[in-house]
Amino acid sequence: MKSVLQKMVSPLAKVLLLSLASLLVISCGGGPGGGGVSGGDSDQLIVAYDSATSRDLVLKGQGGLEVSEITFTVKDLSGANKRGAAVVFSLSTDVGGITLASYTARTGSDGKVTAVLNSGSVSTSVRVSATVGAVTATSEDISISSSSLVAGRMSFSLILDENTGVDGNGNLVVYKAGALDGISAKLQVIATDRFGNAVTDGIRVSFWSPETGRVEDFCDLEDGVCQVQWTSAALAGQTTANFVNTVIAFGSGAEEYTDVNGNNLYDDGEAFVDLPEVFVDTNENDAYDAGEPFIDADGDQVYDAVGDGTWNGPAAGDYTNIWSSLTFTLVAEEKPAAAKPSVSAP
Template identity: 35%
Template sequence: MRDFFTAGVRSHARLLVPAFAALALASCGGGGGGGSSNTGCPGGFLTCNGSGTDATAQAPKFTLTLVDAGTGAASNNLTSGKPLTVRALLLTAAGAPLANKVVTFTTNNALATFDPASGTRLTDANGYTTITLLAADLSSSGAAEVSATVDVSGTAVTQKVAYSVSPGVVTLSGLAANSTSLSAYGSTSVSVQVYFNGSLSATPLTVNFASGCSSNGKASLTSSVTTVNGVATATYTDKGCAGTDVITATVQGASAQTSIAVAAPKASNIGYVSATPSSIVLAGTGGGGLSSDSVVTFKVVDSTNTPVASKSVSFDLSTRVGGIKLNGQSSGAVQATSDSSGLVSVTVSAGSVPTPVWVTATLVDDPTIKTQSTNLTISTGRPTQDRFSLSVGTFNIEGWNRDGIRTTATVYAFDRLGNPVADGTVVNFISEGAGVDPFCTTKAGGCSVNITSGELRPRVDSEPSSFGVTAGRVTILAYAQGEESFDDANTNNVYDAGETFRDLGDAFVDNNENKTWSSGEREIQFSSSSTAACPAYPSDGRYYNAPYKSGTCDGVWGAAHVRRNIVITLSSFAIGTVTPSVFTMPALPACTGSFTFRLSDVNNNPMPAGAAISAVSGVTYTNDTGETVKATVSIPQGNETVPNTNAPGGTFHTIVVEGSKCTTKPVGSVTINVTSPSGDASARTITIN
């Protein structure tokens, strides 16, 4: 096409040059004397007036035309995929070609672009150049102008030509999968033809593919594909779709759909996943974080261990003792269907009897495929008063003069059958003085908290002891949601009307250790409606440290705060009392005496546990040779340290004064030294007569 057009231009130029020359001569009075090329019309760029003496510059000739880039036919309608060619011809006013001139093309970039993108071209020897005009995109629509500008001898010459832009029409046809029926986890190709303005698109276009299963991870599908010769091909791979999957292809607003029938995978195994929670309590004994129901979950998979959905599973129990239910049914198997993750669940509800129980799961389609859960425990769950105990690591800590001395309080809680309560059962603590952690949660029935010395230190107490008022004694209360104990006469593990039970009133911190609530002692109320009289404490002493406030019982067996009180002492390192302080040796001929004394701290409590006790002899006697000899003073084994105790009045210890061949009784003094666990020492002297 270029050679044809170039030849035409050359021919056109040969015709134009004589014509422009004739016009120039005519305008200068040509055909007669006085007309010449150098009489005011140099280079053909000047137009002479009739006199031949007044010349003005003549602009060069600059023309623009638009043709179809494919056919060369004149056209000013631009469409995506069908570019136009912009032709520019630059001649002098006399018709001579202007070569090697830079022509700059511009247009509305929102509608069209140029190739080359710079928009600049150089005229050839014939004054001719071209540039390609392309639609900006498939949807471009509107009208604009191509503007071409060239500099000729310092003067910018501009020419314009108008064009319109029509959007291309994209259609899709023949969307289909190579295999419309696909086996589980199989793959196939999916192809679609893309037409542009009625013909297969020669321009590469991006086609997007999507499907229902690919959107939720049950299939993989190439999401975008660029056409090759007007065809886009994607790859589809099943990942457990198991059904009809609709595939959609879209490009430039056009769309098409097809479907693939994907076979369901064959279930080959069912496995136990979990029981939540793994331990439940008897029906009617829940609350406080405990449940009487457990959700047991299994998973259906195929031979590749991939989850299989929509499979029916039958469930049954290893035992129904006590009325255990499965999905609310008291008897018979129940069925459920696996979800998209292959998971299938059933609910086990406890009955009235503690027992281990297993859930059996069987695939309905193939009863040979079955499994069972791990052991699910059904217990009473909540602690009963008779089986709720509290202990401390050290009763008498060196806390009267020191802060931060710690001991532990440990609770063990069991149900009415002696089984540990459910893990996570909360036990609360409050104290009369010092500090205590607010709660602990049980594991295997037990849990512990720290008791830490510090203020408040009780300074005036009235504990009922023969040693009078004793300060430094701290009562700790531990309590939990539980139940009143009863005598299960028929051993059915359920309270039946008429069976003996031990009614519990409100728990309290028994500051003065008299087992009776006194004004100022902190009470833990269980129910504001409980105002009945409370029974006497059991005569066997089992509730000696589980007091309840009178007039706060309800007369009905049921839930209650199970509780225990325990007392620790904040003991001083200094000796408060050594009594008696005077002992009398046996009469001669005895030469040895054994004496027991009571040792207490400044508050008449035991000195700190583990404090070391020693004795220094100041006792002398005369032996059979007439010499004055110092008697030996010793502390028998088991008396040389302060024991772990909270006994009011302190602890008892023995010393032995021993001589040999006495002719006089050993007499004098013995110094009792006590060194606390922290290293502080204190001493007292006793007299031996």
């Protein structure tokens, strides 16, 4: 006797049920070890980028982190890690001598494979690709930049706003600061390497404002830029409403040199600018005078107006102080209305 169910199932429903049963069989057969995938597909592999031990490298020869290990994982179509798969690595650029320790490798039992990237001597960003058969995966950008400040490549300026401006003689001015404490101005540093590329994030720039006011101690460069605030305070020794103040920005870096052989590194015999000790030129005569504050780099308690006779820089493992000064005038009056930013009348 036929069941009630069988009697009730229509011909269309039978077709649907059969189809569903077929799908279940195929699904089970295609699982791990099931062999349900055709021979061509079973050779196909998937590669994916995992990670990099560092995404910020320093230029070759500068004494910082020059190597990053970039890991990829290879799996088969079932999702299982593929051991022994042949992987070919490539670089998006090899400018400045960027290299990989090896351009081919085989995956380990965990399906992982690692490319060892060595930085070059030119600031850039680079990506590493791993190719398995016809499939390629690419890493994130790895940036390569200068790990130190470079002499002549640090710009120090006053941000123009409601408290600051430029007078008729082209001098930078902080208004009201000649009469009042607590008037603030923003100071900005932009630092690049020899190619105009931003130096490594986190490089510290320090500030001195020994004549008057208070300046924040330091800022850390981000994309080659950082700012500090200077605030007027206790105008010691001031006898007039006008006061010319010199502030310096300084940090560890390298002396300039002429790269005769074009290898982006300092080599013995190449000409260089041997920097003197840093000082604050409080009387603005472009020379050191007794009593002007200075950084006594060699600790001999004397200002040294000539360098030490050797090229100093990170590649030599021996940094020197790089600095830039900024001079502005404190005046008592408010910023002239005509100089204030205004919205034009309709």
